[in-house]
Amino acid sequence: xxxxxxxxIEAALRQAARGDSDAFADLVREHQGxxxxxxxxxxxxxxxxxxxxxxxxLELYRRLADIQSPAHLTFWLxxxxxxxxxxxxxxxxxxxxxxxxxLPEPASEKAESDPLLHRQLRQTLMSLPEKQRxxxxxRYQEGLGxxxxxxxxxxxxxxxxxxxxxxxxxxxxxxxxxxxxxxxxFF
Amino acid sequence: xxxxxxxxxxxLRRKDPGPDFAQRVIKAVGEDRQQSPRAALGRKFTPGWWxxxxxxxxxxxxxxxxxxxxxxxxxxxxxxxxxxxxxxxARQEAILALRITSAKLHHVFRHVNQQEAPQPxxxxxxx
Numbered sequence: 001x002x003x004x005x006x007x008x009i010e011a012a013l014r015q016a017a018r019g020d021s022d023a024f025a026d027l028v029r030e031h032q033g034x035x036x037x038x039x040x041x042x043x044x045x046x047x048x049x050x051x052x053x054x055x056x057x058l059e060l061y062r063r064l065a066d067i068q069s070p071a072h073l074t075f076w077l078x079x080x081x082x083x084x085x086x087x088x089x090x091x092x093x094x095x096x097x098x099x100x101x102x103l104p105e106p107a108s109e110k111a112e113s114d115p116l117l118h119r120q121l122r123q124t125l126m127s128l129p130e131k132q133r134x135x136x137x138x139r140y141q142e143g144l145g146x147x148x149x150x151x152x153x154x155x156x157x158x159x160x161x162x163x164x165x166x167x168x169x170x171x172x173x174x175x176x177x178x179x180x181x182x183x184x185x186f187f
Numbered sequence: 188x189x190x191x192x193x194x195x196x197x198x199l200r201r202k203d204p205g206p207d208f209a210q211r212v213i214k215a216v217g218e219d220r221q222q223s224p225r226a227a228l229g230r231k232f233t234p235g236w237w238x239x240x241x242x243x244x245x246x247x248x249x250x251x252x253x254x255x256x257x258x259x260x261x262x263x264x265x266x267x268x269x270x271x272x273x274x275x276x277a278r279q280e281a282i283l284a285l286r287i288t289s290a291k292l293h294h295v296f297r298h299v300n301q302q303e304a305p306q307p308x309x310x311x312x313x314x
Contacts, residue, residue, distance in 0.1 A: 021213055021216065021217070024213065024216065025209045025210075025212075025213050028208070028209040028212045028213070029209045032203070032204050032208050032209060032212075033201040033202065033203055033204070034201060036202060036203070036204035036208070037199075037200075037201040037202045040202055040204075041199055041202075049204070050204055050205075050208065053204055053208070053212075054208075054211065054212055054215055057212045057215075057216075058212070058215055058216060058219055061216045061219070062219075114194070114197075117190060117194060117198070118194070118197060118198035119198075121190060121194065121195060121198040121199075122198050122199070125198075125199075136195070136199075137199060140192065140195045140196045140198075140199045141196075141199040141200070141201065143196070168192075168195075171190075171195075172189070172190070175190065
């Protein structure tokens with residue numbers, strides 16, 4: 001059953017399709033965190049992530065007439081953000097490697113319980129191949145199930161499941177090695 | 188190193204692009220709307236995977252280059268055909284000339300041979 005917020009988004013969608021820029025701004029504000037975070041966690045570069053998010057919303061504006069419902073809008077935004085992130089990831093590969101360390105992170109709504117561990121996790125995630133990284137992102141940032149991830153990334157569901165399992169193992173292994181190296185450097 | 192799925196979810200918590208992001212997007216949308224219809228036409232005819240934006244100027248330049256290339260190709264082909272025809276004609280004429288020369292030489296050679304050949308002796312028979 002659609003909630004009030006969904007009704008509001010649906011109304012904003014209709015108004016934006018008729019050219020109401022305030023309604024479109026509401027849509028942007030509603031979804032900017034999702035789109036920006038997909039790009040930022042994938043690319044680890046704030047300015048590129050903002051460019052990606054802006055591109056995605058510009059494309060949304062051009063295709064507003066094709067969007068049928070709030071659910072369709074969310075799916076469309078996730079999908080386009082994902083693919084735009086892949087494109088930019090390939091284009092800015094070398095630049096991204098330089099910016100992995102040391103740049104300030106965007107503000108998060110909640111304070112992190114273990115910022116060091118979370119930072120290490122994000123950096124270790126960057127060492128995974130693009131597709132695997134995106135699978136982990138969609139699963140843990142967006143909380144999507146394997147079927148939804150499969151639809152967005154155009155992969156078989158079983159491949160998504162096995163990729164997730166493999167990625168977690170790989171992350172654990174890499175994080176252990178990484179922290180081991182840090183301890184070795186300190187002691 | 189152990190971490191839970193909650194840790195991963197917390198590490199990948201959504202981030203905010205900043206308070207003025209929506210304004211920037213609206214500004215970009217406004218600029219995009221103000222762009223000439225030519226740019227919209229370019230977007231319409233540019234497939235998503237193509238890295239360059241189609242522009243009518245670029246399209247016109249490409250068309251001009253294509254037309255010039257076609258014209259040059261046709262002119263070159265015609266010139267080549269004329270050259271080949273001339274060559275063929277010259278060859279035929281040379282063959283004809285050689286044939287005439289050969290026939291004349293043959294005639295002269297036969298004539299000379301006939302003159303040089305000894306006359307057979309004719310016995311006069313007494314009547």
